[in-house]
Amino acid sequence: MEQSFLQHLCQVLYDSPFGTAIRESDNAFSVIESVHVLSITLLVGTISILDLRMLGILLREIPVTRIARAVLPLTWTGFAVMLMSGFLLFWAEAAKNYLNPAFRVKIVLLLLVGLNPLIFHSTIYRRATEWEHQHRSPWHARAAACLSLLLWSGVIIAGRAIAYF
Amino acid sequence: MLSPQHWFEALAHSPLGHYMQTSQWAFAIVEMVHLLALASLGGSVLFLDLRLLGVTLRGESAAIISRDLGRILLVSLVVMILSGIGLLSEEAMKCFYSPAFRWKMALLATAVAFYFTLHRRAALRAGTGAASLPQRIIAVVSLLLWLGIGIAGRAIGLI
Secondary structure (H helix, E strand, O other): OOOOHHHHHHHHHHHOHHHHHHHHOOOHHHHHHHHHHHHHHHHHHHHHHHHHHHOOOOOOOOOHHHHHHHHHHHHHHHHHHHHHHHHHHHHHHHHHHHHOHHHHHHHHHHHHHHHHHHHHHHOHHHHHHHHOOOOOOOHHHHHHHHHHHHHHHHHHHHHHHHHHO | OOOHHHHHHHHHOOHHHHHHHHOOOHHHHHHHHHHHHHHHHHHHHHHHHHHHHOOOOOOOOHHHHHHHHHHHHHHHHHHHHHHHHHHHHHOHHHHHOOHHHHHHHHHHHHHHHHHHHHHHHHHHHOOOOOOOHHHHHHHHHHHHHHHHHHHHHHHHOOO
């Protein structure tokens, strides 16, 4: 059967001794999975505080940039652990994941959710000192906050759905 | 009063239980809601406790942070308990006999009681200077309790 390069790569990972070891171990997969869920909790739980602040729902009295400086190191820590644990899970299941529709949706959502802060930080957030004290941030920032909340929720939902396909 | 076992059996045989046991997607969807609420609960607990520890936003009022994040915590907690009852009804008797589930409920009761008593009071009293030792202990206990609930919850599916 003709295989795409990506599918071939997934199969190689899946068949590798390390991938097989994770898959066949009694506990490795579920332990890594628990770390993965905790890191997503850290990531999404903290970034949503910043999002809700920009929407004017909480901590209105505190400037947006102060919240961002407090929240983002935690978010990035969660992101790094999520990526590493996620890659280990993928390593063990790559050949199955490649064909899984929920996994594909999750990857697309992750790419979109990565694009969002990239645009946000290079545009509206550059002038944050002008609006950081406003109880409700300007609509650009609120749109980015809504997108972030929606996309991260989508990542969690699609991620959970992988197990059901 | 009827025994806990009776309540678990009643839940398993309730209309909700029947629906969760027979529907193809209900369990998965309720589980996703449970996970989404977990993320917002986890984030608010962590942030609150880091403030109490004096790690983050030390210059800002702990009372304001506790008031605002406390709301998120409570809303998420209610969503988690409601969705949790839905998940429980699908496999009530399995949970009844599961040590992990019993641990989770015991830790949850402790965490909620701890939050409404010592934790909230500590947040209201916390100044903007360095964190006091009791305040730090309360934050660490709170983090450990909530983390324990998560780990016990994950274990329900494994043991």
